Amino acid sequence: DVKVTQSSRYLVKRTGEKVFLECVQDMDHENMFWYRQDPGLGLRLIYFSYDVKMKEKGDIPEGYSVSREKKERFSLILESASTNQTSMYLCASSFPLAGTDTQYFGPGTRLTVL
């Protein structure tokens, strides 16, 4: 059974703080993704990684960075948190399904920036 775990379910931070969100998957998946989910906007891709130390920008990378030093771990970093980064953050890892890859999600981290 694939497991994607995220370091925190709920997090409260102050404006300007540096925030680390950690994601770990246990199935040796190559691809990992970070999304944020907001009412009215759905799931939006922030960054993804297709290999260790490799990363690509998603649709909304501004204000975020990522790190993938080991295959099983993908970190999302908010260098200086702002109130508009209050959101649900979802991590996913990708596994093969027929001709494409599909994604298995973690439980999410609800981040509030005050």
Add this chain to the structure above:
Amino acid sequence: QKEVEQDPGPLSVPEGAIVSLNCTYSNSAFQYFMWYRQYSRKGPELLMYTYSSGNKEDGRFTAQVDKSSKYISLFIRDSQPSDSATYLCAMSRGARGETSGSRLTFGEGTQLTVNP
């Protein structure tokens, strides 16, 4: 304009009803179509997956894809209160091995409540 459009609802039905959830899309390159179910305060979980046009059935769930109309549907028969969740459609161009090809584009999600 969004690449994938999905009515956010909310949709409320009585137990036992047939539910129809829909998405439209604009990118003709999409070939793989998925439905995810997301319970409150949880991450999305894959429910159904189809390739290209056609139907796929899994128990009470049927997924339909009409590529000519760029329209996909999820039908739930004999709906149960446990089906109450947000349903998200997702699609990709496919092409495993291409890093951009396996990216998913999601609809906004439709919130469904099945009343006992």
